[in-house]
Amino acid sequence: MEQGQRPGRRSLLGAAAALGAGAVVLGGGAGQASAASRGQGHGGHGDSGSYKDLPVPTVVGHRGGSGYRPEHTLGSYQFALDNGADVIEQDLVPTKDGHLVCRHENDITGTTDVASHPEFASRKTTKTVDGEAHTGWFTEDFTLAELRTLRAKERIPGTRGHNTLYDGRWQVPTFEEVLKWADEQGRKRGRRVWLHIETKHPTYFRKAGLGLEERLAKLLRRYGRSGRNAHTFLQSFEPSSLQRLNKLGVDCPKVLLLDDLTTRPWDFVEAKDPRTVADLITPKGLRWVAGFAQGIGPWLNLVIPRDKNDRLTKPTTLVRDSHAAGLIVHPYTMRNENSFLPADFRRGTDPNAYGDVFGAFKTYFATGIDGIFSDNCDTAALARADFVKR
Ligand code: G3P
Ligand code: CA
Numbered sequence: 001m002e003q004g005q006r007p008g009r010r011s012l013l014g015a016a017a018a019l020g021a022g023a024v025v026l027g028g029g030a031g032q033a034s035a036a037s038r039g040q041g042h043g044g045h046g047d048s049g050s051y052k053d054l055p056v057p058t059v060v061g062h063r064g065g066s067g068y069r070p071e072h073t074l075g076s077y078q079f080a081l082d083n084g085a086d087v088i089e090q091d092l093v094p095t096k097d098g099h100l101v102c103r104h105e106n107d108i109t110g111t112t113d114v115a116s117h118p119e120f121a122s123r124k125t126t127k128t129v130d131g132e133a134h135t136g137w138f139t140e141d142f143t144l145a146e147l148r149t150l151r152a153k154e155r156i157p158g159t160r161g162h163n164t165l166y167d168g169r170w171q172v173p174t175f176e177e178v179l180k181w182a183d184e185q186g187r188k189r190g191r192r193v194w195l196h197i198e199t200k201h202p203t204y205f206r207k208a209g210l211g212l213e214e215r216l217a218k219l220l221r222r223y224g225r226s227g228r229n230a231h232t233f234l235q236s237f238e239p240s241s242l243q244r245l246n247k248l249g250v251d252c253p254k255v256l257l258l259d260d261l262t263t264r265p266w267d268f269v270e271a272k273d274p275r276t277v278a279d280l281i282t283p284k285g286l287r288w289v290a291g292f293a294q295g296i297g298p299w300l301n302l303v304i305p306r307d308k309n310d311r312l313t314k315p316t317t318l319v320r321d322s323h324a325a326g327l328i329v330h331p332y333t334m335r336n337e338n339s340f341l342p343a344d345f346r347r348g349t350d351p352n353a354y355g356d357v358f359g360a361f362k363t364y365f366a367t368g369i370d371g372i373f374s375d376n377c378d379t380a381a382l383a384r385a386d387f388v389k390r
Helices: 009-020 074-082 118-123 161-166 175-189 202-207 212-222 239-247 266-271 283-289 318-324 357-365 377-388
Strands: 058-061 087-094 100-102 125-129 132-136 194-199 232-236 254-258 295-298 371-374
Touching: 058 074, 058 377, 074 087, 074 175, 087 175, 087 212, 100 175, 100 212, 175 194, 175 212, 194 212, 202 212, 202 239, 202 266, 212 239, 232 239, 239 254, 239 266, 283 318, 295 318, 357 371, 357 377, 371 377
Parallel strands: 058 087, 058 371, 087 194, 194 232, 232 254, 254 295
Antiparallel strands: 087 100, 125 132
């Protein structure tokens, strides 16, 4: 597998924000496994609650409909549900008083108006989270009551200027509020709403006395989402978080997220386990993952690497190897803007303009993936419709 995958995944959104601020000139299937052969349907929502009944490739609304609304808000989740997502994603972090809230990271500087609250100015600080220094404001330094005085805003206004229309409209949602919203929306639709829930920085928070998994398990039980067929996926970059959820008796299908090849899950770093992502995606590594999870969520570049010019190369054997280990594959993240697409599918010179996204989806779907995280669920759903009727 090639490694020409720069800039690193974690810096991509920041890079897009920088690109969006100014003019930048942009350049211009194999191994498909049958979803049906793995017992997964193409046809629509059976409502057994089993992931095997979801349409394939499954469209996961990444942070809701984050291409159109400030991420991880009820507005973003509602947009995703109303516009083609089969499953809606939540990322979870805790408050100081132990409530789970939906944010992509505990640093809320870029996605809330906290910086404009003088009463919280003294809370600005620098912390090292999973080995990286961050300066800003952090959820674990706020009680829920304090956090609820803030308002969510668009993360990348330079790229998604239209979304700033909604800045200030929504609060940071609690996870319990989202569970209630999902129940209510399910009742209206006559079918339960699927969720894809990620534990963020679980080792970091456990060391801070704010373990995520017990709190998550309690809420999942309370809302009837802890079973095998409970319309719920659980995901984490840290294997031990998924293993802990298993030990807590939470039987939802679990998806191990995978970053760049050379990285190590943070729980491995803390435990001095030398294995990297490259080790985990070998057939042996995948068999190990299948001991506690039902799927993987790889960075898209692990499915089809990019070369030094950001063009797609040959698909790896990851999808085939995962299926051989009994694991489904939900890669992340498809976004419609040129700045995020492989160079093969960019159109024109505006980094914020949409590229040939349908071409990109077709290429990724042809690898046999079972689902895809996308900021643009409506586009992903149309691409899926094209793909299944081909
Ligand atoms: O959880 C899938 C995808 O969201 C993983 O990346 O960093 O956006 O949470 P991240
Ligand atoms: Ca996530």
